[in-house]
Amino acid sequence: MTGGLSGVAVVTGAAGGIGAEIARSLVAAETPVALLDRDVLALWELAAELDSTGVRVIAVATDVTDSGDVDSAVAKVEVELGPIEYLVNAAGVLRSGQAAQLTDEEWDTTFAVNAGGVFHMSRAVARVMVPRGSGSIVTVASNAAATPRMSMSAYAASKAASAMFTKCLGLELAAHGIRCNVVAPGSTRTPMLTALQGDAAERASIEGVPDAYRVGIPLRRIAEPSHIADAVLFLLSERASHITMHDLTVDGGAALGA
Numbered sequence: 057m058t059g060g061l062s063g064v065a066v067v068t069g070a071a072g073g074i075g076a077e078i079a080r081s082l083v084a085a086e087t088p089v090a091l092l093d094r095d096v097l098a099l100w101e102l103a104a105e106l107d108s109t110g111v112r113v114i115a116v117a118t119d120v121t122d123s124g125d126v127d128s129a130v131a132k133v134e135v136e137l138g139p140i141e142y143l144v145n146a147a148g149v150l151r152s153g154q155a156a157q158l159t160d161e162e163w164d165t166t167f168a169v170n171a172g173g174v175f176h177m178s179r180a181v182a183r184v185m186v187p188r189g190s191g192s193i194v195t196v197a198s199n200a201a202a203t204p205r206m207s208m209s210a211y212a213a214s215k216a217a218s219a220m221f222t223k224c225l226g227l228e229l230a231a232h233g234i235r236c237n238v239v240a241p242g243s244t245r246t247p248m249l250t251a252l253q254g255d256a257a258e259r260a261s262i263e264g265v266p267d268a269y270r271v272g273i274p275l276r277r278i279a280e281p282s283h284i285a286d287a288v289l290f291l292l293s294e295r296a297s298h299i300t301m302h303d304l305t306v307d308g309g310a311a312l313g314a
């Protein structure tokens with residue numbers, strides 16, 4: 057057991073900034089990892105990067121909004137890597153815009169990925185974990201799930217849904233020896249953040265934006281993906297063996313501890 061981890065891990069959104077860093081950290085802890093994402097090219101690039109480590113890594117192109125796709129991916133991982141012990145739900149999308157201007161498509165897509173994807177993946181993995189009586193699930197939500205943000209209504213609502221789903225699942229699975237926790241990042245340097253803001257907007261995130269009721273980031277920096285990965289690996293691991301249904305915010309204090 058390395059770093060309190062022993063068993064096979066599945067990471068969704070593995071081609072993204074945070075998911076890829078979580079996968080790298082798991083591999084560094086000698087944990088076999090299945091990389092799941094719908095971005096096939098980026099997925100294969102990461103798999104090739106991790107191939108040289110000698111730790112077993114497979115890439116499985118998966119759309120988490122499609123429950124059939126998810127069920128097939130989980131079955132494939134169990135056959136190719138072995139029993140799944142860890143799941144990290146990191147796939148996500150952000151559609152920003154004032155609530156009154158959001159389209160049906162923006163709302164539906166946001167919920168299909170951020171809430172539906174977490175449901176599909178967690179359900180499929182719970183079904184194989186329960187008979188074995190062991191496992192640990194971490195959902196990457198957002199500090200926006202608990203703190204209202206301008207132009208993020210769909211995103212924040214979908215993250216609140218995924219966080220509460222994960223905690224309810226944790227309650228149901230606790231008797232089976234399975235823990236379910238949430239990590240809630242604030243602004244983190246990844247393609248999702250870059251798409252949302254440039255340098256000026258990054259400074260504004262740190263300084264605060266009074267007109268948008270944002271107080272800024274007390275620790276005065278944007279998070280790196282490794283800050284989020286550290287929290288996820290801790291909650292997955294045996295070091296967190298008495299922690300379940302917890303929501304760990306990693307945002308430099310931006311939500312003032314809410």
Ligand code: NAD
Pocket residue numbers: 068069070071072073074075092093094095118119120121145146147148149169173196197198199240241242243244245246247248249
């Ligand atoms: P990212 O855009 O870099 O990565 C997201 C990944 O999810 C991408 O690789 C994308 O292809 C994948 N994905 C999207 N839809 C999918 C689908 N239907 N099926 C499978 N994969 C799909 O974003 P990130 O910053 O790495 O975000 C990772 C998680 O962290 C997300 O859930 C995001 O909401 C959350 N988060 C990010 C920030 C931030 O500031 N970056 C802050 C709070 C929470």
